[in-house]
Amino acid sequence: MSLRTPLGRVLNHGAARSGVVSHWIVERVTGLALAPLSIWLLVQLLALPASDYASVTTWIAAGWNPVWLTLTVLLAAWHSWQGVQVVVEDYVHGFAAKTLLLLLSAFAHALVAASGVYAILHVAFRSTT
Amino acid sequence: MAEFRLPANSRIDTRAGKHYPAPAGAKQVRVFRVYRFDPAAGGRPRVDSYALDMEQCGPMVLDALLKIKNEVDATLSLRRSCREGICGSCAMNINGVNTLACTRSCAELGSGDIRIYPLPHQPVLKDLVTDLSDFYAQYAAVKPWLKTRTPPPPDRERLQAKDDQLKIDRPSACILCACCSTSCPSYWWNSERYLGPAALLAAYRWIIDSRDEATGERLDMVEDAFRLYRCHTIMNCAEACPKDLNPARAIGHIKQMLAERQH
Ligand code: SF4
Ligand code: SF4
Ligand code: FES
Numbered sequence: 001m002s003l004r005t006p007l008g009r010v011l012n013h014g015a016a017r018s019g020v021v022s023h024w025i026v027e028r029v030t031g032l033a034l035a036p037l038s039i040w041l042l043v044q045l046l047a048l049p050a051s052d053y054a055s056v057t058t059w060i061a062a063g064w065n066p067v068w069l070t071l072t073v074l075l076a077a078w079h080s081w082q083g084v085q086v087v088v089e090d091y092v093h094g095f096a097a098k099t100l101l102l103l104l105s106a107f108a109h110a111l112v113a114a115s116g117v118y119a120i121l122h123v124a125f126r127s128t129t
Numbered sequence: 130m131a132e133f134r135l136p137a138n139s140r141i142d143t144r145a146g147k148h149y150p151a152p153a154g155a156k157q158v159r160v161f162r163v164y165r166f167d168p169a170a171g172g173r174p175r176v177d178s179y180a181l182d183m184e185q186c187g188p189m190v191l192d193a194l195l196k197i198k199n200e201v202d203a204t205l206s207l208r209r210s211c212r213e214g215i216c217g218s219c220a221m222n223i224n225g226v227n228t229l230a231c232t233r234s235c236a237e238l239g240s241g242d243i244r245i246y247p248l249p250h251q252p253v254l255k256d257l258v259t260d261l262s263d264f265y266a267q268y269a270a271v272k273p274w275l276k277t278r279t280p281p282p283p284d285r286e287r288l289q290a291k292d293d294q295l296k297i298d299r300p301s302a303c304i305l306c307a308c309c310s311t312s313c314p315s316y317w318w319n320s321e322r323y324l325g326p327a328a329l330l331a332a333y334r335w336i337i338d339s340r341d342e343a344t345g346e347r348l349d350m351v352e353d354a355f356r357l358y359r360c361h362t363i364m365n366c367a368e369a370c371p372k373d374l375n376p377a378r379a380i381g382h383i384k385q386m387l388a389e390r391q392h
């Protein structure tokens with residue numbers, strides 16, 4: 001049993017400060033931006049005449065669609081990365097396990113974002129040439 | 130890791146509970162199922178049930194508990210002092226809700242058995258008495274007193290505009306009963322690092338005090354992923370507060386102030 005006082009334990013290493021306010025703001029700003037984008041995506045997908053390969057890729061490459069899609073993928077990945085970080089911090093307490101999970105989550109989200117963007121650009125540029 | 134299963138010592142031994150029958154001739158019987166744990170005796174906690182004659186008992190849950198302690202089973206331990214909702218010592222979990230035993234009337238709780246447990250997720254010292262040392266340390270950590278550099282006027286108290294007084298009027302009504310913090314899931318999982326709604330409400334009360342000159346320092350102190358930002362606006366705190374205060378809203382205001390001073 002530690003004989004440290006409760007106040008000593010609560011004050012611990014002080015407030016970390018670094019980045020916490022911007023984390024909170026990023027969560028909200030990405031959420032705000034994702035609201036219209038996801039509604040747009042849903043409406044567009046439902047309005048597709050057919051869901052075969054040709055009509056979906058044509059839609060992906062049409063007009064500004066690649067731009068909106070890239071934004072959606074990047075913002076969704078960013079938003080989810082921030083959210084998963086909060087969940088990990090809530091429930092995982094050991095420093096090693098927490099660091100490992102946070103790293104895994106960062107890499108996984110980066111991978112998802114990069115693959116998504118690559119796929120969109122691939123489809124978009126292939127159909128314009 | 131967050132614990133999803135209670136430690137062995139906290140799991141109720143369902144066979145060990147004792148039953149105390151109502152006195153002969155009782156007409157209006159009500160059963161109180163009360164959590165019992167005595168670390169000195171060892172073993173797991175149990176739930177004892179006490180049948181009382183409500184015609185012979187005061188209207189509040191605390192009246193029933195004191196009747197049990199005085200007339201049925203003197204070994205029951207609980208905290209209470211003012212019996213009028215101002216000292217905050219009789220906070221406990223009644224029918225699944227954290228509240229004050231002295232201001233919760235039995236009639237309000239329908240007609241079934243009344244289940245009484247200690248405040249959740251705190252170490253139990255005995256029966257309904259929990260160890261609130263960390264909770265009080267968190268309150269002390271926010272330095273809940275006026276901090277100034279300007280000396281007070283020589284001939285009078287520090288003045289405050291009426292509007293400014295109104296801002297701290299409600300948050301000052303907190304009685305530190307701990308109903309809010311111990312109902313907050315974020316506090317359950319991270320009570321060593323998250324300050325909890327009660328301490329944050331106290332921090333807020335001093336952050337917005339127009340006479341205080343340490344506002345920046347106070348904001349620095351809570352600018353931390355754990356101390357403040359573990360609050361996910363679940364609102365259990367506002368739901369639980371027996372004084373009708375809203376720590377969740379205060380926490381929201383603190384986050385807003387921290388965001389505003391960035392730009
Ligand atoms: S609003 Fe915040 S402080 Fe209140 S119960 Fe929810 S997480 Fe806890
Ligand atoms: S805010 Fe309400 S529930 Fe929380 S400690 Fe104060 S009086 Fe009790
Ligand atoms: S006894 Fe004081 S608040 Fe209940």
